[in-house]
Amino acid sequence: MADIDTAPERARERVGSSEEQPAAWSATNGGGAEGITRRLGIVQLDAIDAAVRATEGRETTTITRADFGAPEITALMDAARYDIIQGRGAVLLSGIDISRYSVDQFARIHFGLGAHLGRAAEQSERHDRIGYVRKEPNPEKRGYLSDTELGPHTDYHGILSLASVVTSEEGGVSGFVSAAAVYDVIRRERPDLLEALEEGYYYPTGLDSVTDYKVPTFSVIDGHIGVYAYVLFIVRAAMIRGEPVPAKFVEALRFFNTVARRPELMASFTMQPGEIAYWHNFRVLHSRTSFRNTPGRERLLLRLWLHPRDHFPLAKGFYEISDILDQQHAQGFSMVGNTEELLRGAYELMRG
Template identity: 55%
Template sequence: MSGAADSGAWTRVTDASAWTATGNGGAELITRRLGAAQIAALAEAVQATEALPPEEVTRAHFSAPELTQLMQAVQHDIVHGRGATLLSGISLQQFTEAEFTRIYVGLGQHLGTPAIQSPRGDKIGYVQHEPNPDNRGYLMDTELGPHTDFHEILSLATIQTAVSGGISGMTSSAAVFNAVLDERPDLLAVLTEGYYFPDGSDAEGGSGTTDYKVPIFSIVDRHVSLYNYVLFVFAAAQSRGEEVPPKLVEALRFLKQVCARPEFTISFEMQPGEMVFWHNFKVLHSRTGFQNSATQKRRLLRLWLNAHEHRPMAKGYLELARLMDHHHVRGKSLASYSTELLRDTYAALAG
């Protein structure tokens, strides 16, 4: 935690990653607007890749100097700075959805290699409301509170907004850590110890969980990261036939309350043509519920990226992403999102 001051056994984060929403101008804090030269470079790359499906687009196709410099700045923002960047200025009146998708994939690969996002085999995900027997949050229209997903770099790009709602939120993991340190330092021991996570091995004759605990807060080389995907904790406990430790449940409840405080979250409605990239373990993301109509339906593209430049993090943060990749290639899931699991998790966190 560079530039931080000691406070007992833990250290406050004081670098650029520990931002709050208060006084920072909302999404302006993380926005980069593309200029005319960058848009022109995108148009040239779009024309050059006209015959390619988006899945075959590479970083090299979108490597004009203007675009390389842009994405180098984005990478610095994500890895060494605030942890998130919103790119604005691309018009879907200039580019078709197919062209925009190629742009998105080409720019994203400056940051990492696209991962398969589900047993469907999709490297380009579609975040939209649709029938969803597996209870996946990105296919629902309900609110999603501040959380992390699984791969190191995440991204969304908007094609169409909802009639109402669907407001995105970004929350600094380091700022949340500072609040826990200030108000409930007694919870940090159990949060840095963590708990077992699902590893998908039950489908192959294994125990179904890791044989080591994955920290909720990772502190490695003075870097604070947060793995806030609470369903994994309760799914692992279910697989192990045990209860989540009461002190950890207490800590997760408090963590949920802190993450939900308005002063920690930048809220913004992504417009068509905008895309946002962020470090999954430095920045939590959220979304309000939304309403579609017959003619206007919220539709976003999504990338999960195995990063080119890694952040120092505890064991499990990257390993679980690799396990998920392993299972998705085989058309399987790392964990089941049963209605019972969802109900029990939400009930436990509500107290």
């Protein structure tokens, strides 16, 4: 694991502009959602259908890459892995007719395709390696179980995925933003903030402990730009340390947030039933608008967190935090915990 460059100015000099960085796409120059979409053909759909039938009766989390190992599927997911690791950082697979499948069958498709990209992680202390993203009673105020807006952010594991089962009547629009494009804008408009973003801040390792090093918001190593933007962890770390988040870093985070929300940068789209998105958590920020369910039509997506088969260099902390979470979930707890207090702290931090 490579550490962050100890000479930030030299690191920045090695990072090209958006015209030189294929990962630094925007909604205007990258074709929006269309620019990351791969439409499945009949041979791919037939191969997927055969894999579904062959795995009938199996538990979803027992499905392996070999179960969905037909050459047509392997070629598709090799192309998807290129998109995620070396291309724009995200891919949207379109064309699966979800009316042909039950939720359990579609979950096997989601898990089987994802197995080509990495190993599924447990997403909570409930040991769920495939999650259900929907509105439900949510005393811990977890975002994926609410109907509220989720601004541009990262989560914890290298590759993330959502598979759409049911759309809401209103809202629920997804957004993807290139981390490299956000970096490029900040470098042009507010270069004075990059030092704070590349230095970062401590992250929690438990309910009362933090890292002994700072985790950068932007990792810049050998021309590779990564991002870790999870403000709730920054708030928790500051609480544990008993100190305010440094003022310059707060200023930088606020500007980072406004840039990431710019419409010209964000590819916005409503995932249709049967569509599956995979993206690199540290290359692409993701978001969701609020939504409204109606009787008989309740928004539902399936979720995967994956440890990638392929890596690019990232600063210390990016993958280490996910390993810590895995250990906690295996033990039946999580430092994410009840987020209500953290949400208040994050609101105050970002809004002032």
